[in-house]
Structures are given as structure tokens and as C-alpha cells.
Amino acid sequence: QVQLVESGGGLVEPGGSLTLSCTASGLIGSRVAMGWHRQVPGEERELVASVSSGGSTFYVDRVKGRFTISRNNAKNTVYLQMNGLKPEDTAVYYCRATDLDVKADYWGQGTQVTVSS
DSSP states (O other), X not given: OOEEEEEOOEEEOTTOOEEXXXXXXXXXXXXXXXXXXXXXXXXXXXXXXXXXXXXXXXXXXXXXXXXXXXXXXXXXXXXXXEOSOOGGGOEEEEEEXXXXXXXXXXXXXXXXXXXXX
């Protein structure tokens, strides 16, 4: 059974920083892409950043230069370092793992990030 456990969300003032972590267990493939998505009420879930099994990264334009995604394969963990946070970054952030070997997507339970003064 695959599980993704997220941590690190919370309340931060505009301009502040947070680091999200997501640790996966139960994955069996050797080619696993991981990413962070976010969702606000009434809107679709959107991709924020992703990192391939080989380490290639992608960022949506609105977070480029502020967010950094990284992974530690030995710990099966992906991180999202968020700097220069803005109120519009407020959302529930979800970790996603895509196992390319078994063609399956897995999601974490979500962690709330609130940017407010």
C-alpha cells in the first residue's frame, strides 16, 4: 500500500518562507516522478512544481524564482522550499507521486498553507 505523508504547512506572513516535505512509502517502481499541486476552494487543483526520477525540475510561471523543489531518493522524500510567499499562494498543497513503471498516481492528504498578515 502506497502512502504519501506531507508536513510543513502553516500560517506565514507575506514575504515569509515555508518548507513542505512529503515522504512516500510502499512505492515499487524505480522511475517515480514527484510533484506538488495546490488547490483553493472552488478552483481546480493546479501543478506547482515537479521533479523527475532523474532530477529534472519544472515550475509553473507564478512560482519560478520563489519556490524550489528537491528530492532525496534515499529517504523517498520530496521537498518544496517556498520563499517570498504571497497571499495568493494560500491553498491546500498536495504531494503527488507518479510511478511510471506501474502507471499509477498517488496523492497525499494535503497540507494547508496560509499566507496572511
